[in-house]
Each structure stands twice: as structure tokens, then as C-alpha cells.
Amino acid sequence: SSPDSDGCTPELEKAGLLNKTKIAEGGRKLRKNWSPSWVVLVGNSLVFFKDPKSQTPSSWKPGNSRPESSVDLRGAQLHWANELSSKKNVFKLRTVTGNEFLLQSETDSLIKEWYSTIQSVIDRLDRE
Numbered sequence: 001s002s003p004d005s006d007g008c009t010p011e012l013e014k015a016g017l018l019n020k021t022k023i024a025e026g027g028r029k030l031r032k033n034w035s036p037s038w039v040v041l042v043g044n045s046l047v048f049f050k051d052p053k054s055q056t057p058s059s060w061k062p063g064n065s066r067p068e069s070s071v072d073l074r075g076a077q078l079h080w081a082n083e084l085s086s087k088k089n090v091f092k093l094r095t096v097t098g099n100e101f102l103l104q105s106e107t108d109s110l111i112k113e114w115y116s117t118i119q120s121v122i123d124r125l126d127r128e
């Protein structure tokens with residue numbers, strides 16, 4: 001049987017490396033500070049870890065590395081936001097608490113996949 005056959009363990013939907021910057025905290029604008037982030041979409045949350053490439057091999061263990069932060073996707077809003085950056089392939093994620101993040105990838109197909117996967121989680125939560 002699958003590891004989630006009891007339906008209690010949140011399902012890992014997606015994981016990968018994206019460029020990330022937080023641009024607002026509780027509605028207050030922050031200075032941009034782009035950095036690579038290992039992003040994991042699991043259950044109702046987007047969870048951010050340090051770039052695994054910037055860590056020593058021994059410090060990178062999937063189950064026991066501490067997230068830097070995580071975002072509750074319930075009620076969140078997602079928009080393409082190329083006007084908010086000189087970079088290409090940028091979208092903005094805004095949480096109900098007024099935290100705003102930009103996420104970016106140089107790879108068109110990859111960023112499109114992230115966008116649609118996150119949007120489908122937001123849509124699912126909206127229907128609950």
C-alpha cells in the first residue's frame with residue numbers, strides 16, 4: 001500500500017530549486033534579497049529550505065533539515081509578476097497574512113509547472 005494509504009500523511013506534491021525573495025511581511029514592503037531556495041510543496045504548505053548545494057553533504061538529510069520558513073497556501077493568491085522584476089519567469093505569492101514572495105526560474109517549463117501546481121493546491125483549499 002502507498003505510504004499515504006491512511007490519508008493522514010500530507011502528500012509531497014513537488015520539490016525543486018527556485019530563486020526566491022520575500023518582498024513584504026504583513027503588508028509591509030521589504031527590500032529584495034534574491035537567493036536560491038529548495039522549495040517543497042507538501043500538503044497545504046510551501047516550505048523553503050536552504051539551497052542544498054550550499055550545504056555540506058552531511059548536513060543535507062531530507063527528513064531532518066530544518067525549514068527556513070513555510071507558507072500556508074489557504075486563501076493565498078498567485079499572479080505572474082514580470083513587472084516586479086528585471087528577471088524573467090517571476091510570479092508573486094501572497095498569503096492571507098500579507099506576506100509576499102517572488103519566485104523565479106530561468107527555465108520556462110519549470111516555472112509554469114510550479115505555478116500550475118501551486119494554483120491547483122490553492123484552488124483545492126478554496127473548495128474545502
Ligand code: I3P
Nearest residue numbers: 021031032033034084085086087090102104
Ligand atoms: C536590488 C537587486 C535586485 C533587484 C532590485 C534591486 O538592488 O539588484 O536583484 O531586483 O530591483 O533594487 P540591491 O541589491 O542594491 O538591493 P530584480 O533582480 O528582481 O530586478 P528593484 O528595486 O527594481 O526591485
